[in-house]
Amino acid sequence: MKDMLVRLVDLPDIGSEEKQLFQEENMVFRKPIAAEKSLILEWVEKNFSINWKDEVDVAFSNVPVTCFIAQRNQDILGFACFECSSKNFFGPTGVLPSERGKNIGKVLLVKALQALKELGYAYAIIGGVGPIEYYEKAVNAKVIEGSEKSIYENLLKHKK
Template sequence: MQDMLVRLLDLPDCSQDERHLLESENIIIKRPIAPEKSIITNWVASNFSANWGDEVDVAFASLPVNCFVAQREQSILGFACFESTSKNFFGPTGVLASERGKKIGKILLIKSLNALKELGYAYAIIGGVGPVAYYEKVIKAKVIEESEKSIYQHLLKHPK
């Protein structure tokens, strides 16, 4: 998997999509707070991977937290982190399969990238990308050539 680069100065506006999500699905996108750390970390580890759960744990070391979550009432539907693996990196991110197609991931992505922009970055890195075409379409990200050997290349995996 390769890394991608995204220009933060040209991000699309997601406010209308976010408003529609709230009105039609009762889904809010927010930055979690410290008392939610174990709930979100455990949810990510259970629904995606223990490694991603570890990255969420690191996101909670910053205030405000370097993470956004999508929730409907007391249910978590998706998450997105930034600056949890490396400075100026977006990810990990994930949305429950049952909730995909509602633009939850797009909103989480854009809000996270805007947070990186607010930190002073003009560009950001999306590390170890799976859905290259999605990022190209939604935020005009570009593959970084020869980035197959990234910070993830020697990543230890949790035993099953």
């Protein structure tokens, strides 16, 4: 899997998508607080992977937390982290399969990238991308040629 590069000065405006999701789906996007850490870590492991749980754990070690969640009432619908695997990296990120196709992922993505921009970065790296076309369309990300060997190259995997 390759890494991608995003120009942070050209991020799309997600205001209308976020407003629509709030009005029609009662959905909010926010940074979680420390008191929610164990709930969010359990949710990420259950719905995605233990490796991603470990990365989200790092997000809670940062002050402020380097993660956003999408929430409806007491239910977590998705998450997006940044500066977990490495400085200036976006990810991991995930949205429940039942909630995909509603722009939740795009709102989380752009919010995280905006936070990286606020940290002073002009570009951000999306590491180990699966859906290249998604990121090209959502934020005009470009594949970094030769990035097959990235920080994830020798990643240890949990044995079941």
